[in-house]
Amino acid sequence: MKSFIRRILDIYKPFRRAMIISFVLLMVSQTLALVGPYIFGNIIDAIIGQVIFRKTLILVYIWIGVFIFNDVILNHCRERYELKNLDFEMYRHVKNETMQKITEFSVGQHRNENSGLKTSIITKGQNDINMFVQMIMFEIAPIFFRIVLTTIALFYLNVSLGGIVFVGMAIFLLSVARTNIVMGPQIKNINDLVHKDYKTRSEMISNMEIVKINAQEKYSSKECDSSYGKVCDRSRETWIRYYLAVAGGNLIVGITRFLVLFVGAYYVYQRVCSAGQLVIFLSWSGDVFGSMANIGYTQRKCLELYASVKKYFIMFDIDPDINVVPNSIRPEKFKGKIEFKNISFKYSSRKYIEDKNDFEPLKKNDLNAISDISFAIEPGQKVAFVGHSGVGKTTII
Numbered sequence: 001m002k003s004f005i006r007r008i009l010d011i012y013k014p015f016r017r018a019m020i021i022s023f024v025l026l027m028v029s030q031t032l033a034l035v036g037p038y039i040f041g042n043i044i045d046a047i048i049g050q051v052i053f054r055k056t057l058i059l060v061y062i063w064i065g066v067f068i069f070n071d072v073i074l075n076h077c078r079e080r081y082e083l084k085n086l087d088f089e090m091y092r093h094v095k096n097e098t099m100q101k102i103t104e105f106s107v108g109q110h111r112n113e114n115s116g117l118k119t120s121i122i123t124k125g126q127n128d129i130n131m132f133v134q135m136i137m138f139e140i141a142p143i144f145f146r147i148v149l150t151t152i153a154l155f156y157l158n159v160s161l162g163g164i165v166f167v168g169m170a171i172f173l174l175s176v177a178r179t180n181i182v183m184g185p186q187i188k189n190i191n192d193l194v195h196k197d198y199k200t201r202s203e204m205i206s207n208m209e210i211v212k213i214n215a216q217e218k219y220s221s222k223e224c225d226s227s228y229g230k231v232c233d234r235s236r237e238t239w240i241r242y243y244l245a246v247a248g249g250n251l252i253v254g255i256t257r258f259l260v261l262f263v264g265a266y267y268v269y270q271r272v273c274s275a276g277q278l279v280i281f282l283s284w285s286g287d288v289f290g291s292m293a294n295i296g297y298t299q300r301k302c303l304e305l306y307a308s309v310k311k312y313f314i315m316f317d318i319d320p321d322i323n324v325v326p327n328s329i330r331p332e333k334f335k336g337k338i339e340f341k342n343i344s345f346k347y348s349s350r351k352y353i354e355d356k357n358d359f360e361p362l363k364k365n366d367l368n369a370i371s372d373i374s375f376a377i378e379p380g381q382k383v384a385f386v387g388h389s390g391v392g393k394t395t396i397i
Helices: 002-011 013-048 053-102 115-157 158-206 206-214 217-269 275-316
Strands: 340-347 370-377
Touching: 002 013, 002 053, 002 115, 002 158, 013 115, 013 275, 053 115, 053 158, 115 158, 158 206, 158 217, 158 275, 206 217, 206 370, 217 275
Parallel strands: none
Antiparallel strands: 340 370
């Protein structure tokens, strides 16, 4: 996980300053969101206590001012800043980094038997990594900040009620952590099946001419349907288990909310706290519980994105088969003659994309792509390489 986070930080290093500014603005907005319910609760106490109407009206004006500043002005400024400096530029940066890495691969690496799988990893990964980072920055981090800030405010308002919320929140987060540990490998398996299905379909489409010549349309359709059927079966089984865990988490939230309302109402009748304070507490605790409820969907999405991005990083770690020599010498003139003298070439054993923890290591490749090839092509001469698949035509070129 540490190396994964380090890779994320390295990729988005050019946007670190903009991300910090956006995050600070978001945290200020989250803090101001607590002010509104606090003022609203005091307005209720002022009305019940028959306070002078002018003082109550001042609280109303303050509440409206905070609302306009936070929900209109501050949020507009933050969203505009993100659109200008983050949203589109982050996607552009990742696509450029991906394209730069792809151009480093050799011709053989682009034409290998896993090219369809590699295309799936690249296409999905470069989009998912941006979604993952934005979800962490604009959803996960604000949720936890809001939970921590609101819990502190709840303790300040009433220690007993704050303790109930804190215990319920802790149990809920522990259940979320356990679900992540259990579901992570299962979701990774689903992603593996999705990529294999993409590879199957892309190869079918690219070789459709051969399929039709051999009248294998029905067989091809059946094979594609069977491939995606495996994805559906595994996904259905996995997400049924996931939503069972989500139901357990929602039960924890429901019990906690009931206890808060029950104890809060008891304190009002015992004059331990006022009705306005109970309104403040219910509003703040409702915000915490709402944030906790959102964790369920966010958790599922993050698990899916994490598995996809991890595959994307594994693809990035592939070394090019042919390294470009720095400061290479370029002849000023070419005679136009191409000559091979006793040339042999062997591709190193390659295994693209797969997680090294999931597969046994490959055996050493002992087969030459071409062996002891000699020929000469004179300037202006046209030559065709003819042979069945796998004899080394592409390797020679």
